[in-house]
Amino acid sequence: MMPVVSPAKLQEFSLDEATRVVQEFKDQPGTLINALHKLQQTFGYVDEAALPMLAKLFNVSRAEVHGVTSFYHDFRRSKPGRYTIRVCQAEACQAMGSEELSAAIKQLLACDFHETTADGLFTLEKVYCLGNCACSPNIMVDKQTYGRVSPASFKALTQQLAEKAAVSK
Ligand code: FES
Structure with missing residues (x-):
């Protein structure tokens, strides 16, 4: 189960912040999933706008990033409720x-x-x-x-x- 983060602690999504928080996973093979977890913990979901950035960072296609987020139902694609x-x-x-x-x-x-x-x-x-x-x-x-x-x-x-x-x- 994904760690539970209080909505009050979630940040508003911005691509700049998303890019910053996933930098620690750069150049580490097989860590795309860790980066996705980090985005979800930070913003409460994985925003569509982060997918091209992740594809570039991990040198994979956007379709692959999309495939991972779709396969694991724990990854939310929209902002969670209160x-x-x-x-x-x-x-x-x-x-x-x-x-x-x-x-x-x-x-x-x-x-x-x-x-x-x-x-x-x-x-x-x-x-x-x-x-x-x-x-x-x-x-x-x-x-x-x-x-x-x-x-x-x-x-x-x-x-x-x-x-x-x-x-x-
Ligand atoms: S709490 Fe254990 S089965 Fe629901």
């Missing part, structure tokens, strides 16, 4: 209804996995085991894990988060 919600899909959570919970969450947020809600508040992702199997089904919001989540408790939680986001605007 909160990133990860819904556990692993065995213990599945046994406790994570599929039904996922369906309810997708319906409630009107968004699918790897997407962000229209209001920019929530990005929805899958995760495979949060190490809290005894309290399945689990979700994680940014760095906080929530156990025994039901559609109703999820709805209440997202309402609280939306209110918190409105206050801190």
Whole structure:
């Protein structure tokens, strides 16, 4: 799983800054993926505008860079929402209804996995085991894990988060 970075710590994307932060990987074979991770940690996603720069830096085609970002679903291609919600899909959570919970969450947020809600508040992702199997089904919001989540408790939680986001605007 990609490290969770608080949205407050993410920087606004700029090509100059992107070029600067990936310099440490220059001339190191096989480190394109590390550079992509660094961009995602810095900006929360890999901006399309960074791909030509990466291709040049690593002496590969743009298609190859694009291929790597598409292959690994952890790499986001657009700016994440205010909160990133990860819904556990692993065995213990599945046994406790994570599929039904996922369906309810997708319906409630009107968004699918790897997407962000229209209001920019929530990005929805899958995760495979949060190490809290005894309290399945689990979700994680940014760095906080929530156990025994039901559609109703999820709805209440997202309402609280939306209110918190409105206050801190
Ligand atoms: S299977 Fe979901 S927390 Fe372990």
